[in-house]
Amino acid sequence: MNAEELLEKYAADLREFSGLDLSGVNLPGVNLSRSTFLNANFKTAKLTNADFSHSIFQNARFHEAKLTLADFSHSALQQANLSKADLTRTDFSVANLQGADLSYADLRDAKLRCANLKGANLSRADLRYAKLISANWLCCMNN
Numbered sequence: 001m002n003a004e005e006l007l008e009k010y011a012a013d014l015r016e017f018s019g020l021d022l023s024g025v026n027l028p029g030v031n032l033s034r035s036t037f038l039n040a041n042f043k044t045a046k047l048t049n050a051d052f053s054h055s056i057f058q059n060a061r062f063h064e065a066k067l068t069l070a071d072f073s074h075s076a077l078q079q080a081n082l083s084k085a086d087l088t089r090t091d092f093s094v095a096n097l098q099g100a101d102l103s104y105a106d107l108r109d110a111k112l113r114c115a116n117l118k119g120a121n122l123s124r125a126d127l128r129y130a131k132l133i134s135a136n137w138l139c140c141m142n143n
Contacts, residue, residue, distance in 0.1 A: 080100045101120075
């Protein structure tokens, strides 16, 4: 499925996407909120200002993706690979990032209010100015 087919299905009220490969795609400002993504690959994608709020990601890969100002609030991102991603000013409020790989990610000024970060790998992540109010990050790996 390519980006055009994805957007057509979303416009037709289809919200479940399996095996989606959008590696390297450029979709700034796309709205894909309240969707389910199974085994989706967003590696090196450019998704600035994207709305993924209230979505579910299983086995999602965002390695080296540009997600500046994206909205992942209230989303489930357990075990997601967000390593080396640009997550500057991204909203992860009330998101479940349990076991996610955020190593080397740029999380400057990101919103992580009430996020579940248990078991998340935050090694070498840039957390300057990140909002971590009430975040649950006990047992995060931060070496």
